[in-house]
Amino acid sequence: MSEDQKQLLESQLWNIANVLRGKVSADDYRDYILGFIFYKYLSERQYLYANDLLETEEVKDYLQLTDPELLDAIKEESLQHLGYFLKPEELFESMTAKGNASTETDSNYILEDLKAVLNHIEQSTMGTDSEEDFNDLFSDIDLSSSKIGRTPKARNEVVVQILNHLSKIDFKLQDIESDVLGDAYEYLIGKFAAGAGKTAGEFYTPQQVSKILAKIVTTGKDKLKSVYDPTTGSGSLLLRVAKEVEVSEFFGQELTRTTYNLARMNMILHGIHYRRFNIAQEDTLMHPQHLDYRFEAVVANPPFSAHWKGDDHPLYHTDERFSQYGRLAPKTKADFAFMQHMLYQLAENGIMASVFPHGVLFRGGAEGQIREYMIKEMNVLDAVIGLPANIFYGTTIPTCIVVLKKCREQDDNVVFIDASGEGNYIKVGNQNELREEDVDKIVQTYRERKTIDKYSYVASLAEIAENDYNLNIPRYVDTFEEEEPVDLDATAAEIQQLDAALKSNDAVLKAFCEELGIKAPF
16 A cells, blocks of 8 residues: 555545535534545446446447446446446536536536435445445435535535535546555544544544554454454444454444444445445344354444443343343443443454443442453453553543453463553543554553563452452552652751751841841841
């Protein structure tokens, strides 16, 4: 991948977002910009693929093609190969040209036509293998919404402006690796997350945290049959795993519709064929969609201390994900429910790494009982890693990574890592951020399972039992810095010297006052 190409593309895409600042709120124009980038990507892929099929035909430019038989043939091949189909007049370039038309006979009003095109992309997949992956994919691009303009004319101007700016960017799909555009798209998602406040955690995990999770779950492997994220967000965690090793299939589940759409777009933009990913939209705890599968790698950043049905739902008393523990996670803290769900879906040779609030390490009650069962009876806890505070967008609380394995090579100990101290991160703006060397140190310490003074500790199961299965990291990693011993004799001598100096200064000041004929201030 050309780093220069990627950085240029990132800059160009972010500049489009900046053009709309002040006209449309960030939360609103995010969906439109990301959606239209995806539309342009689909159009360019369709155009290049159709031109390849037309190499031996008289008309070699798909934009000029009118032959109905050839169009039908290209449609059939496109649905099989790409998973969707766009007619020549539906391509991004065609719609942009229409948006710029302003003659006496032509109107540049394109909202209805554009809506029809986006609907047709979805409809073209009906009855095919890719139907689920494209269903309602553009539902967040509401071209009739007053959020992007109070009148149809104003909305049309905003949309045409976005298309025009995007049309100036050459995605170079035939020349560059698919990850260049995909990574630029993810960069844009990250930039939007930085300004999204509390909602950022719903769709984005900071890149360096994603990297840690991905490197942990791929430890000792060069390929994975499957990877799963039960709270998929934008899909960044799944895609990050694929940067470490070869992945055959991607699975995920996401509750929020907008984020679910974003995840599917992100997968396709990274060149993941529609047959290789299966992402569902539903409540993972209430309506899990992949319970029949077991995954080699599980990564997640679940919503912290989310509310869930818990005891209100009768199935949870017999649900195999939860029933063996004897207790359910509290209704107001679903953290352990997500952890139990992920462990249930983990293959015998798999690794699970997920982000949680620190409370999962020490809270008592039902959570304490579940935690003890996991450690004492199942022996699945492999590592606990403390991260710096204020590292996630939208929350300042300190977080940790919990690593679980069903078949642990080192089944008599647990690695504790405290990467939250100064020197293990840098401050960038209002956020704390892990550097590359910080990520490498965490991963290397986990893989080598070594004790490092004031940073990590390999605790035996007996020690954890002695602590009543409380996993609070300071119980195991001592980061206390001893103060320099105080030399009392030297301090007393210094005080005496200061006292003598003060008396000398008083005498000088008194002499000055007498000379000036004024009263001394003491």
